[in-house]
Amino acid sequence: MKNIVKKENAVRRQFLGVDFVVLSMGRDTMVTKMLYKQTDFVPFHKHPNEQSGYVISGKYKLAVDGKEHDLKEGDTYSIPADIEHSIKIIEAGEVVDVFSPIRQDYL
Known part of the structure; x- marks a missing residue:
């Protein structure tokens, strides 16, 4: 299997x-x-990809659609395509993100 x-x-x-x-x-x-x-910060941006994520570890503040959301281990989120969002890292960790379609700028 190639996947x-x-x-x-x-x-x-x-x-x-x-x-x-x-x-x-x-x-x-x-x-x-x-x-x-801990020192990372993802400023407001948007992309033509839907993005869904699962927090493996760490703590974050996700700002999307004018609201801030505190995220921690076990939390999930979905961000529609072309919606501005940012992520502030409160505590270092790992997050799994799924993008559709594939993000060409990540290749």
Whole structure:
């Protein structure tokens, strides 16, 4: 199967200063693991991709659609395409994000 990616073969990348790993890609979706450091900050931005996430560890403040949401381990979220959002890292950790369609700027 070409959609299986072993941990040692995952592709490491960086975007807006944030380290992340591309875990797998299907025809229309991309799975990434964000490796947030305490000093990271993702400013307001938007993209043509729907984004859904699962917080593995850490604490975050997600600002979307004029509201702030505190996120911690076990929390999930979905952000529609073309909606401005930002993420403030309160405590370092990891988040799995799924994007549809695939984020070309993450390749």
